[in-house]
Amino acid sequence: xxxxxxxxxxxxxxxxxxxxxxxxxxxxxxxxxxxxxxxxxxxxxxxxxxxxxxxxxxxxxxxxxxxxxxxxxxxxxxxxxxxxxxxxxxxxxxxxxxxxxxxxxxxxxxxxxxxxxxxxxxxxxxx
Amino acid sequence: xxxxxxxxxxxxxxxxxxxxxxxxxxxxxxxxxxxxxxxxxxxxxxxxxxxxxxxxxxxxxxxxxxxxxxxxxxxxxxxxxxxxxxxxxxxxxxxxxxxxxxxxxxxxxxxxxxxxxxxxxxxxxxxxxxxxxxxxxxxxxxxxxxxxxxxxxxxxxxxxxxxxxxxxxxxxxxxxxxxxxxxxxxxxxxxxxxxxxxxxxxxxxxxxxxxxxxxxxxxxxxxxxxxxxxxxxxxxxxxxxxxxxxxxxxxxxxxxxxxxxxxxxxxxxxxxxxxxxxxxxxxxxxxxxxxxxxxxxxxxxxxxxxxxxxxxxxxxxxxxxxxxxxxxxxxxxxxxxxxxxxxxxxxxxxxxxxxxxxxxxxxxxxxxxxxxxxxxxxxxxxxxxxxxxxxxxxxxxxxxxx
Numbered sequence: 213x214x215x216x217x218x219x220x221x222x223x224x225x226x227x228x229x230x231x232x233x234x235x236x237x238x239x240x241x242x243x244x245x246x247x248x249x250x251x252x253x254x255x256x257x258x259x260x261x262x263x264x265x266x267x268x269x270x271x272x273x274x275x276x277x278x279x280x281x282x283x284x285x286x287x288x289x290x291x292x293x294x295x296x297x298x299x300x301x302x303x304x305x306x307x308x309x310x311x312x313x314x315x316x317x318x319x320x321x322x323x324x325x326x327x328x329x330x331x332x333x334x335x336x337x338x339x
Numbered sequence: 340x341x342x343x344x345x346x347x348x349x350x351x352x353x354x355x356x357x358x359x360x361x362x363x364x365x366x367x368x369x370x371x372x373x374x375x376x377x378x379x380x381x382x383x384x385x386x387x388x389x390x391x392x393x394x395x396x397x398x399x400x401x402x403x404x405x406x407x408x409x410x411x412x413x414x415x416x417x418x419x420x421x422x423x424x425x426x427x428x429x430x431x432x433x434x435x436x437x438x439x440x441x442x443x444x445x446x447x448x449x450x451x452x453x454x455x456x457x458x459x460x461x462x463x464x465x466x467x468x469x470x471x472x473x474x475x476x477x478x479x480x481x482x483x484x485x486x487x488x489x490x491x492x493x494x495x496x497x498x499x500x501x502x503x504x505x506x507x508x509x510x511x512x513x514x515x516x517x518x519x520x521x522x523x524x525x526x527x528x529x530x531x532x533x534x535x536x537x538x539x540x541x542x543x544x545x546x547x548x549x550x551x552x553x554x555x556x557x558x559x560x561x562x563x564x565x566x567x568x569x570x571x572x573x574x575x576x577x578x579x580x581x582x583x584x585x586x587x588x589x590x591x592x593x594x595x596x597x598x599x600x601x602x603x604x605x606x607x608x609x610x611x612x613x614x615x616x617x618x619x620x621x622x623x624x625x626x627x628x629x630x631x632x633x634x635x636x637x638x639x640x641x642x643x644x645x646x647x648x649x650x651x652x653x654x655x656x657x658x659x660x661x662x663x664x665x666x667x668x669x670x671x672x673x674x675x676x677x678x679x680x681x682x683x684x685x686x687x688x689x690x691x692x693x694x695x696x697x698x699x700x701x702x703x704x705x706x707x708x709x710x711x712x713x714x715x716x717x718x719x720x721x722x723x724x725x726x727x728x729x730x731x732x733x734x735x736x737x738x739x740x741x
Contacts, residue, residue, distance in 0.1 A: 227420045234388040322427035323392070 217334060220244045220261035222252035222278065223296070224270045228319070232265065232296075235323050236330075249273025256282055261291060263333055265326075268297040268308065276311050283312035292333035296321060379413045387417055390436060391429045398436035406440055415442050419467050430469070437468040447476055455485040462488060466495025474499055478507040490522060497526035505530060505537045512549035524552045528559045535562045551583055558587030566591055570599045578608035585611060589618025597624040604630050609639035616642055620649020625656055632660045635672040643671060647679035658685060665706040677712035690719050693731040704735060 219241045223229050226247075233243045244259050246252035250272040256264060264282070268275035275295060282288045292314045297304070300318045308316050315329050386401035395401065406414050415437075422433045437443060442464070449461035450473075462480050465473040477499065480492035493511060496504040508527055511518045527534050538545075538553045545553060554572065557565045569591070572584035585603060588596040596618070603615045616634050619627040627649075634646035650657035662685075664676035680686055686707060692700030707716060713736065720732040 225424075228424050230384060231388065231421055231424060234385065235392055238389075238392050320424050320426045320430070323425055323429045324427060 216242065217262045218242045218244060218260065219330070220246065220252065220255055220259060220264045222246045222249065222255075222264065222266040222270065222275070224248055224267060228267075228296075231323075235327070239327060241330075247271075249275070249278045252278055253281055256288060256291075257285065263330060264291060264293045265296050265330070266293060266313075268295060268299055268304065276307060279308070279311045279313055292336070294326075294329060294333065296326070375409075376413050379410055380417060383410065383413055384417055387414070387421065387433070387436065391421065391425075391432050398439055402440075414440060415464070418442070419464060422467055422469070434469045438470060438472075443468065443470045443473060446470075447473060450476055450480060455483075455488055458483065459485070459488045459491045462491040462495045466491070466498040469499055471499060471501060471503075474501065474503045478503070481507055481511060489518070493518075493523060493526055497530055500530055500533070502533070502537065505534055506541075509534075509537060509541050509545070509549075509553075512552050513544075513546045515546075515548045520548060520552050524556050524559075528556050532560060532562045532564075535560055535565050539565070539568055547577070550580060554580065554583040554587050558583075558590035561591045563591065563593060566593045566596060570596060573599050573603050578606070578611055581606065581608070582610040582614040585614035585618050589614070589621040592622045594622055594624065597622055597627055601627055601630050604634060609637070609642055612637060613639065613641040613645045616645040616649055620645070620652040623653050625653055628653060628656055628660050631657070632664060635664055635675050636667070636669040640671075643675045647675045651679050651683050658683060661685075662703065662706075665703070665710050670711075673710040674712055677707055677710050677715075680707075681715040686715050687719065690716070690723065690728055690732060691725075693735075694725055694727040701735075704732070708735060 217240070219236055221229060221232050221236075221243055223232065223245070224247050229245055229247070233245065236243050244255050244261060246255045248271040252264075252266065252270070253273065255261070256278075266275045266278055270278070273281070275297065279293055279295075282291070282293070293312065294315045294317060295308045295313045296317050296319060297308070298319045299305075305316045314333055317326055317329060383402065386403075387398065389395075390398045390401045399405065402414070418433055418437050418440075422430055422437070425433070446461040446464050446468075449457045450465070452458050452461070458480065462477060465477060474496065477492045477496050481489055481496075483489050483492065493508060496508055505527070508523060508530075511523045512520060512527075527538075535557060538556060542550065542553065554569070557569060566588065569584050569588050573581050573588075575581050575584065581603060585600060588600060600615045600618050600622075603611050604619075606612050606615070612634065616631060619631060631646045631649050631653075635643050637643050637646070647661065650661050658680070661676045661680050661683075664672050665680075667673050667676070677686075686704075689697075689700040689703045689707075693704065704716070707713065716732055716736065720729055720736065723729050723732070
């Protein structure tokens with residue numbers, strides 16, 4: 213089911229990127245990687261991702277700004293976005309969801325839990 | 340003479356040349372080691388990640404058998420980097436690999452090193468790896484002669500967790516001269532709810548400063564189970580324990596604590612009254628409005644300020660109570676009520692209504708002026724963007740004063 217499903221990972225920490233890439237590829241996903249917010253925006257608009265996993269603290273454009281910008285684009289309004297961040301304050305989580313994210317996972321993260329959330333988002337009908 | 344001078348110059352030049360060559364060689368060596376490590380890392384990382392995600396019993400086969408001596412640092416670094424970024428099964432498996440590949444043993448050995456920076460680093464790595472079997476050694480390192488080693492061992496115990504780690508850290512709370520109580524309290528707070536039970540059990544053995552820190556930890560962990568025990572502390576013989584307990588109960592914000600907190604609004608010590616007033620606001624307890632209103636007449640500024648803030652936090656009914664205090668006999672109470680109504684934006688909002696001749700707003704503005712606290716109104720008379728509002732306030736100020 214997940215073959216050919218493309219996930220964009222927007223994350224500036226190379227160790228986390230490698231971990232996510234290894235995890236997602238092992239489960240059959242195709243992974244695009246952006247190391248900053250600007251690059252993430254470019255890849256999101258040009259790479260047709262099926263789901264986006266985004267950090268909040270990134271160079272050039274933070275995760276909140278990225279999500280806000282992506283949600284204004286018609287072709288990306290229905291693409292699920294999961295925030296993966298070290299920010300665990302209630303205010304950040306609420307803001308992330310209000311900006312347009314579909315889910316929020318706090319780092320350090322549980323890999324199996326993240327995978328389950330990814331699958332759940334991909335399985336949800338997007339009307 | 341001339342020959343001696345030439346020889347001296349040549350010797351100096353030779354020394355400089357030798358040093359330059361050594362520096363260049365050193366840099367080249369370091370860079371080549373880094374290149375080697377990067378190359379090895381590219382091979383080692385996928386093997387360790389495959390082990391973390393998979394179900395293999397041992398990490399050895401993926402790494403091609405025993406880890407070569409020259410790869411040991413790379414493997415250790417990779418393991419610790421990934422361990423810090425994940426939780427759950429992956430983290431457990433990486434921690435197990437850290438132990439299986441001999442890094443727990445090697446760091447335990449380093450923990451006994453004669454060089455303090457080796458001991459500090461070893462303590463840190465053992466903490467990151469979450470090695471439970473290092474707990475006892477880390478607890479011993481809390482007595483290290485070097486403060487940096489002690490604090491890293493304490494941090495490591497916080498990461499390892501479990502009862503065996505909590506007990507020595509609670510012991511450290513008793514030694515404020517030897518430890519930074521704030522840092523130990525931070526570590527214990529980060530260990531979560533397990534700590535609460537142990538702190539309650541250790542209460543009788545804690546020093547006074549340890550008890551104060553313990554109550555603060557309860558307030559930060561915010562475990563409901565601790566509430567009955569904290570309410571008991573409101574009756575403690577020491578005022579600072581009572582005050583901190585009130586603060587912690589406010590942080591937990593369990594509505595049932597309102598009654599006991601109302602009782603201590605009459606405490607003879609003002610810090611207890613101030614903290615109880617603050618806590619009732621954090622609980623948003625509407626039933627406490629009459630008592631908090633009475634606290635606006637307290638002889639201590641902190642009690643009055645906290646009571647006013649709490650009335651604001653309670654919402655419209657609390658704001659009404661503050662408005663009711665505008666005509667109070669007590670000058671301090673009137674002052675505090677006006678200050679808080681200003682901070683809440685109420686005075687600005689009444690001033691806005693003057694432009695549309697709102698009678699309620701007009702009455703309230705007149706009461707504020709009669710209270711004698713007209714600082715905000717003077718500002719609005721000069722700076723409000725609406726000229727009609729500015730004019731109306733200017734008209735009212737001398738009118739009421741007269």
